[in-house]
Amino acid sequence: MKRVLLALLLLLVLLTGCGGSGPTTITVFAASSLTDVMAELATRYGQTHRGVTVQASYGGSQELAAELKQGQPADVLVTADTASMDAIARLVERRRIIAHNTMTIAVAPGNPLHVKSVADLAGPRLRVALGAPNTPSGRYAQELFAKAGVTVVPKSEEIDVRTVLTQVRTGQADAGIVYVTDIASAGAAAASVPVPAAQNVIATYPAAVVRKTADEDSATTFVTWLTSPEATAILRTYGFQ
Secondary structure (H helix, E strand, O other): OHHHHHHHHHHHHHHHHOOOOOOEEEEEEEEHHHHHHHHHHHHHHHHHOOOEEEEEEEEOHHHHHHHHHOOOOOOEEEOOOHHHHHOOHHHEEEEEEEEEEEEEEEEOOOOOOOOOOHHHHHOOOOOEEEEOOOOHHHHHHHHHHHHHOOOOOOOEEEOOHHHHHHHHHOOOOOEEEEEHHHHHHHHHHOEEEEOOOOOOOEEEEEEEEEOOOOOHHHHHHHHHHOOOHHHHHHHHHOOOO
């Protein structure tokens, strides 16, 4: 009888151990320019990976990097440039490039001030919003200006690119440098003046696993999936390269 009870107890322990770890939540810190596409990526991932939920928190890449330095918990970081990721290289691992982007000039619908080029942004009467110098969009904007050989004095310098777009959408700025993908999110509230390829810059989006993640396997699997054909197709539908 004792042997039977011991056998049943052992079986119960084995079954309990094989019951799985239950639902998993992956916390992703993502650059603000990924707001729309990451929502769809998260939904699709949850549909194809049962029991896994992707919860995203958005902000300027430099803000997210600073939060990780301060000990804020996260499993995955996706930035809009390599510089922000490099700044916290010791806090992340297994980095992968998941997408690229380019820049454009955001203006009011119909382009009432007739902005035609990057050089026009140097006009003294034009109110220009840019990303702050420590933001990816701010650095990319300065690269554009250097290629165009112009100096632009901004009306405001914002903490992330979506705030730059908001300045234009609400009429607080006449123009701003944003990502091509941001214009799609603005709908009819903003228009775009293309930047010639010779003057444009390529924005690079790396994703990495946070070293202090509570679930390294789940975080690694998600980062790997972001480079899959399925994820790449979604990124492309939102204008990412």
